[in-house]
Amino acid sequence: MNAPLVASGVGVELGGAPVLHDVDLEVRLGELLVLVGPNGAGKSTLLGVLSGDQVPQRGTVTLDGRRVASLRAGELARRRAVLPQENRLAFGFRVVDVVRMGRAAWAGRPEEDRDDLVVAEALRRSDVTHLAERVYPTLSGGERARTSLARVLAQETALVLLDEPTAALDVRHVELVMAQARELAAAGHAVVAVLHDLTLAAAHADRVCVLADGRVRAVGAPRAVLTADLLSTVYEHPLEVVDLDGRLLVLPHRHPQEALC
Amino acid sequence: MTAVAGRHRLPEAVPTGDVPPPALPPVRRGRAGLLLAALGVGVVVSTLVSAGQGQLDVPADQVLGSVLHRLGVDVLPLPTHPQGDNTLWQVRFPRVALAVLVGAALATAGALMQGLFGNPLAEPGVVGVSVGAALAAAFVIVFQVTLLGAWTVPAFAFAGGLVTTLAVYALSRADGRTEVVTLVLTGIAVNAVCSAGLALMLFLGDTAAREEIVFWQLGSLNGTRWAHVAVVAPCVGIGLAGALALSRRLDVLALGDRAARHVGVDVERVRVAAIVLVALLTAAAVSFAGIIAFVGLVVPHLVRMVVGPGHRVLVPASALGGALLLLWADLFARTAVAYADLPIGMLTSLVGGPFFFWLLRRTRRTAGGWA
Ligand SMILES: Nc1ncnc2c1ncn2[C@@H]1O[C@H](COP(=O)(O)OP(=O)(O)O)[C@@H](O)[C@H]1O
Ligand SMILES: [Mg+2]
Numbered sequence: 001m002n003a004p005l006v007a008s009g010v011g012v013e014l015g016g017a018p019v020l021h022d023v024d025l026e027v028r029l030g031e032l033l034v035l036v037g038p039n040g041a042g043k044s045t046l047l048g049v050l051s052g053d054q055v056p057q058r059g060t061v062t063l064d065g066r067r068v069a070s071l072r073a074g075e076l077a078r079r080r081a082v083l084p085q086e087n088r089l090a091f092g093f094r095v096v097d098v099v100r101m102g103r104a105a106w107a108g109r110p111e112e113d114r115d116d117l118v119v120a121e122a123l124r125r126s127d128v129t130h131l132a133e134r135v136y137p138t139l140s141g142g143e144r145a146r147t148s149l150a151r152v153l154a155q156e157t158a159l160v161l162l163d164e165p166t167a168a169l170d171v172r173h174v175e176l177v178m179a180q181a182r183e184l185a186a187a188g189h190a191v192v193a194v195l196h197d198l199t200l201a202a203a204h205a206d207r208v209c210v211l212a213d214g215r216v217r218a219v220g221a222p223r224a225v226l227t228a229d230l231l232s233t234v235y236e237h238p239l240e241v242v243d244l245d246g247r248l249l250v251l252p253h254r255h256p257q258e259a260l261c
Numbered sequence: 262m263t264a265v266a267g268r269h270r271l272p273e274a275v276p277t278g279d280v281p282p283p284a285l286p287p288v289r290r291g292r293a294g295l296l297l298a299a300l301g302v303g304v305v306v307s308t309l310v311s312a313g314q315g316q317l318d319v320p321a322d323q324v325l326g327s328v329l330h331r332l333g334v335d336v337l338p339l340p341t342h343p344q345g346d347n348t349l350w351q352v353r354f355p356r357v358a359l360a361v362l363v364g365a366a367l368a369t370a371g372a373l374m375q376g377l378f379g380n381p382l383a384e385p386g387v388v389g390v391s392v393g394a395a396l397a398a399a400f401v402i403v404f405q406v407t408l409l410g411a412w413t414v415p416a417f418a419f420a421g422g423l424v425t426t427l428a429v430y431a432l433s434r435a436d437g438r439t440e441v442v443t444l445v446l447t448g449i450a451v452n453a454v455c456s457a458g459l460a461l462m463l464f465l466g467d468t469a470a471r472e473e474i475v476f477w478q479l480g481s482l483n484g485t486r487w488a489h490v491a492v493v494a495p496c497v498g499i500g501l502a503g504a505l506a507l508s509r510r511l512d513v514l515a516l517g518d519r520a521a522r523h524v525g526v527d528v529e530r531v532r533v534a535a536i537v538l539v540a541l542l543t544a545a546a547v548s549f550a551g552i553i554a555f556v557g558l559v560v561p562h563l564v565r566m567v568v569g570p571g572h573r574v575l576v577p578a579s580a581l582g583g584a585l586l587l588l589w590a591d592l593f594a595r596t597a598v599a600y601a602d603l604p605i606g607m608l609t610s611l612v613g614g615p616f617f618f619w620l621l622r623r624t625r626r627t628a629g630g631w632a
Contacts, residue, residue: 077525
């Protein structure tokens with residue numbers, strides 16, 4: 001089956017207020033699915049539901065046909081990894097130790113033999129090898145985000161859920177992280193990423209899901225979904241979608257004069 | 262279930278000639294081994310030295326001679342003083358053994374609690390668990406409960422410790438973590454309530470019970486007998502073994518509840534286990550030695566400064582360090598002033614109080630530790 005993770009008719013209420021309404025979404029292997037939408041649209045909540053953090057009040061989320069909520073923490077952790085929006089750490093562990101934590105679910109299994117190899121590879125892929133000996137709380141925001149991404153990669157799961165993986169990163173590292181996400185998808189993983197940069201989403205996504213007010217407004221190929229009409233409505237701000245030599249650019253309207261140029 | 266199981270390795274690095282895979286930084290085994298060895302030797306040597314000191318001095322070689330003699334090896338001199346051997350085996354050794362056990366229990370409980378709360382300021386004394394255990398034990402004294410013989414006081418102390426640990430945890434936890442301010446204020450509240458309970462026990466008790474409770478609020482190892490050691494030792498043994506078994510999962514708890522669950526740790530189970538172990542260790546320490554605060558705060562902190570926060574080293578090193586600290590604190594307590602036995606809890610608080618304050622300021626300043 002190509003879509004191991006399926007949400008159907010998912011509804012979530014938080015603090016008495018509805019946050020997600022009747023969300024249907026398939027997460028497919030070999031594909032990078034990008035979630036976009038305004039602040040508070042419910043992107044993190046949806047990711048929480050997909051990852052099993054949050055049990056939806058209505059609808060179901062299934063992983064290979066079994067309800068995510070029924071799986072034990074270890075079982076789940078060998079199948080899906082999550083990069084949360086915020087990544088804190090209570091004590092001064094070194095970067096390499098934090099990345100090693102991603103291997104916790106494989107302890108006592110044959111895969112444990114790969115620990116060192118995988119950790120080294122994950123550090124390299126997130127470009128934090130040179131920080132391996134540094135103490136996590138002393139890192140900059142972007143360095144922490146990359147360390148956390150390395151931890152997620154080290155988990156070696158079929159499903160990878162990333163909540164705003166590029167939020168704190170410089171241009172080079174944004175491209176690096178997106179390249180990693182693409183490589184994972186190309187290698188047969190299913191990757192879901194929440195992004196705010198619509199141009200970035202258009203450039204890298206296989207499919208884009210536009211979320212607004214807790215509802216899925218559109219899902220599909222970037223060109224089909226990222227239209228000026230839909231985006232302007234959803235973001236409540238006029239947006240332009242420009243095709244520049246085959247690349248899709250999403251630009252906000254600024255002052256009228258500027259738009260004329 | 263097999264569609265997503267086990268077939269999704271990290272894509273191999275793109276082969277770019279003969280570039281070897283990047284080497285991982287070395288695990289700091291050497292440093293950890295050195296610390297554990299040094300602490301272990303320190304505990305053994307300090308035990309022999311401490312046992313020889315007191316109103317009747319027995320040189321360390323004669324102390325060792327006496328121990329070896331009982332083990333059937335006669336190579337070192339026996340105590341020359343006629344009462345020497347008797348004093349060692351009736352008075353000193355049980356007391357020194359209890360110091361080792363209580364020190365190990367308190368420091369391990371501190372390390373466990375800090376891991377559980379994800380907060381370097383959590384400690385049984387600071388957050389009120391010790392007083393909670395003491396309150397339950399005072400109840401036994403005042404109402405002369407004898408349900409379980411020698412185990413009555415520890416059993417009640419365990420129950421009291423468990424209830425207070427659960428209460429502190431439930432009250433100070435919000436959104437999967439514990440802020441420093443919340444933890445400290447919760448500690449104040451719990452300490453206040455339990456101290457009020459202790460005051461009530463003092464009020465209700467007869468003179469003998471009062472004396473015992475006061476003595477015990479101050480914390481002391483005076484009057485330790487082998488029977489006490491026999492009760493405390495298995496509790497500490499179980500507590501330490503449990504803490505070691507939890508250590509890798511405690512490391513992962515530093516990520517916070519949610520991320521710990523993401524990497525496969527059953528957070529609820531670890532939490533319950535850690536709370537029970539903290540209560541067991543605190544009860545073991547409090548039952549016969551009374552309230553000795555701050556050991557669990559100071560020792561794990563110093564260990565972390567040397568070998569980092571990994572619990573696989575932190576737990577055993579804290580146990581040894583706590584034993585070492587209490588050995589010397591007790592030696593000081595009974596030899597600093599001639600013919601007087603100072604309360605050891607007073608000494609640890611005298612040093613631990615300012616240390617706590619320093620740690621509080623430091624935690625607030627630095628990024629680590631969720632200030
Ligand atoms: N624990 C909570 N209690 C009440 N409301 C919440 C809670 N968590 C999130 N929300 C609300 O749910 C909505 C969706 O949040 P979220 O999924 O985090 O949005 P985003 O799309 O920005 O990631 C927001 O309006 C937010 O305020
Ligand atoms: Mg969000």
